[in-house]
Structure formats: C-alpha cells, structure tokens
Amino acid sequence: MTSAEFVIGGWVLTGAVFLAYWLRIQQRIRRAERLERDT
Amino acid sequence: MNLVQEAALVAGKDLRIEARSRVTLQQVIPFGLVVLLLFAFALDPDRGILRRVAPGLFWITVLLGALLAVSRAFAVEAENGASDALRLSGLDPAGVFLGKAAAVAVELAVLETVLAVGVVILFDVGIESIGPLVLATLAATVGVAATGTLYGVLATGLRVRETLVPMLLLPVVSPVLLGATRAWEAAIDGVPGDAWPWVGLLSIFAVLYVSVGMLAFGPLLEEA
Amino acid sequence: MTLLKPAISRALGWATLVAVVVLALFGLWGAPPDSVQGDAQRLMYLHVPAAWIAYLAFGVTAISSALWLWPRTRSEVYDRVAGASAELGVIFTGLTLVLGSLWGRPVWGVWWAWDARLVTTAVLLFLYLGYLALRSVPASPDARAKRCAIAALIAFVDVPIVHFSVTWWRTLHQQATVFNPELKANIHGVMAFTLWFGVLAFTLLYVYLLDRRYRLAVLEDDLDERELERAIAERVAGAGTSVRASPGDDADKVPAEVTP
Secondary structure: OOHHHHHHHHHHHHHHHHHHHHHHHHHHHHHHHHHHHHO | OOHHHHHHHHHHHHHHHHHHHOHHHHHHHHHHHHHHHHHHHHHOOOHHHHHHHHHHHHHHHHHHHHHHHHHHHHHHHHHHHHHHHHHHOOOOHHHHHHHHHHHHHHHHHHHHHHHHHHHHHHOOOOOOOHHHHHHHHHHHHHHHHHHHHHHHHHHOOOOOHHHHHHHHHHHHOHHHHHHHHHHHHHHHOOOHHHHHHHHHHHHHHHHHHHHHHHHHHHHHHHHO | OOOOOHHHHHHHHHHHHHHHHHHHHHHHHHOOOEOOOEHHHHHHHHHHHHHHHHHHHHHHHHHHHHHHHOHHHOOHHHHHHHHHHHHHHHHHHHHHHHHHHHHHHHHHOOOOOOOHHHHHHHHHHHHHHHHHHHHOOOOOHHHHHHHHHHHHHHHHHHHHHHHHHHHHHHHHOOOOOOOOOOOHHHOOOHHHHHHHHHHHHHHHHHHHHHHHHHHHHHHHHHHHHHHHHHHHHHHHHHHOOOOOOOOOOHHHOOOOOOOO
C-alpha cells in the first residue's frame, strides 16, 4: 500500500464512522419519538 | 469505636473467614503458582528470558490473584445477605472499606511471598537490594487492594460482577504494574537507587486510592 | 429535552458539515505534503484533533459525574451528559488509535509504537469501555448514575497517573524509537492552520453529536420508565389484588437489577 492509500483509507474511515454513528442516533431518535407518540 | 478499631474489626472478620475457609491458601496461591508455571511453558525456559521478564510476570500473576481475592472478599458478603447486615451495622463505611482492603492486602502479601520464592526458584532470580523491593511491594499491594476493594463494592450485587470487575480494575491499576515491575527490575538487576522514584509513584497511587475508597465506599454500599 | 435549542442544534449540524468539508479540502489538498513524511502526514489533521476530543470528552464525563454526585447540583441531565460524552469519547479514542496506526505504518513502518501518548490513549480507551460496560448494566436510574459517576471519577484521577508513569517509563527507555507524533517543529503556515481548523471542526462535531446523543438518552430513559410502570401495573393487576399501583410509588423500590 502506498502512502496515499493509507491517507485516503484513514479519511474515509473517519467519515464513515461518524456518518454511521450519526445515522444510527438519528434512527434511534426517530424510533423513540414515534414510540412516545404512540403511547 | 474509632475508625482504626472499626477497620480492625472488619479486617479481623474477613481474615478469620479466610483462616477457616482457607480459600487463599488452597486456591489463590496454587493458582498463582500455576500461572508462573504456565509462563515457563509459554516463554521457553531458556533461562535468559524468564530471568529478565520475571518481575513483570510476578506482578501480572499478583494482579490476577488480586482479581480472585477481591471477588472472594465480596462473595463472602453476598452469602447469607451479610452485606445488608454490614450496611445496617452502624459502622463507618470508611472503616469498613479500610478493613476489607486491609484483609485483601494481607492475603495478597501472603500470595506475593510465596510467588517471590517461586520466582527466585523457578526463574533463577537473585535479589540484590531488598529494601526498595519490599517498600515497592508494600505500596503496590496497598494500591491494588484499595482499588480492588473499591471496584468490588461498586460491582457488588450485579450479576455481571465477575466479568466486570477485572475489566474495570486492570486498566486503572496499570500504573501500579508499571511502577512495581520497574522497581523490581532495579532491585534485581539494575541500579537499586532507580527503584525509589517508582516507590514514590506507587505510594502516591496507594494514598490516592485509599482516600477515594474511604469516600466512595459508603455511597456505593448503599446501592449494593 | 435537549442540551441546545433545536434551532441552534440544526445550525450547529450544518456548521459542522461545512467545517468538516473545509477540513477535508485543506487536509487532503490545500495543505502541502510534509517535507519528510510526504502525504502520510495528512492523517495528522485527523489524528491529533481526534485525540484532543477524546480527552475533552473524558473531561466532560468526569465533570458531569462530579456535578451529579454533588447533592446541590444533582440532576439527571448530568448523568445523561456523562453517558453520552463517554460514548462519543470511545469513538474518538478508538479513532485516534486507528488513525495513529494508519499514520505510523507508512512513515515508520510499524503499526504500533510504545510511545507514551499512544499507550496512555490505549489505557483511556479501556477506561471508557469499562465505564460503558458499567452503564449498560440494568439498574434503576439513580443507582446506575451513582455507580457510573463514581467509576468515572476513579478513572479520571487515574489518567494523570497513567500519563505520568508511562511518559517517564518511555523516556527512560528511549530506544530506537524515533516515533514523534508531534513534529511540531515542522508545522507552520497552512499546515498549522489546517491542524487548528481540524480541532475546531472536531469540537463542533463533538458538541453536535453530544446534543443528539443526549436527546436520545432522554427519550430512551423516558420509554424505559414507562415500560417499567406498565410492567408493574400489569403485574399488580394480574395478581388480582385490590391494591392499586400508582406510578412513581414503586419506581424507586425496584431491585438493583431489572430484566427488561
């Protein structure tokens, strides 16, 4: 692997991790809000 | 009763239980010796390696033994609902903490003595300077016992206690492992004077966590 | 219900997005490659800010925990902030270590170095994981909050000791390691700007995610409490007794462990 691949890999990984985490939080929030409305 | 008397009372109780059940003697110490043996299997008793890493192996084994000792210290309370009795006894929680930690420390000291003999014999270790060694070991033992007792009460009553306490305790006592190993290395093969700064670090750790324990034991016991 | 007003939270979200994009532009293109490390150095623009936030999040957890423990300031808000910050902290700490590996490999040929900072960060990761493990044990909110708060402070006072002992250990054993994540001597101009901008972008990201995670905690805690009340009511009704269960009565008296 060249230097560039490590760099791109690192940046992509970082972006992916935060994107995934954010999406998951948003999903759980929406689900919880829905459940709260339904009760 | 003052704090010291209460601590002595609790320590006495725990050590009497130990004397009658002999768990440390019959289980924890053999466990420690087996671990030393396994290290030899794992690291190939080319005498050179084992001798060099003996301090580290010793202290890792002590830490593993401490996990068992701490687990035992709170298991005896869980049996027969003793922890409720402890809570209602009117004893100052700080005193109870000191007592339990002291009992654990005594058990660890016995374990360490046996393991030290084991290390000298099995790993061919010669001890140059005993002063810094003993003081480092003392400070390290108090630190580990205090921290272990603290996490023991924190996790007491939880079903996942047995897997939780090890993963909570070991990272926190990593500086103790570090300092004690370095102190032993200095006392065994290096310049004994190098050990003293580490003894200082270990002492600070011990004082700190004894203090934290005295403060936190009460609130944590309420939740147990 | 949230730490920030919804409008501010939304604005922060957008600001974070913009900041992250700008950081990427500078980090991957605007800033020049390092004279010694080449392009690999571009990972530093993520690794260092991540480390910064990892420790910041830990501090927030500790302070929140202390505020919860102090009777005069006790509030479930602080407990939830502590938990949310710890979860974020794990992510930033893990990322710090992985990015450090990805940076170290092309530059120094090693995936890991026993450098004081990395080792301390590794210990921090385990302290965080321990806290989260403790937090996931089912318990009444107060019991959980108390246990976690004390655990957080135990860990917090440990970090300086770990840092000091490890630093001292590694300086005494300064062998062939030339591993120096800082290389501050070479940082100036656009590179320095990018680095600081990275810290800013990550701070915005942290605050935004903290707010979101906090909101989630509030919602889920509310749901759990209502589930509990319903289960208790059902149990009492099912027992066929004439005793009415009023919510709030039994909620405090549940055993330390409740299986959902």
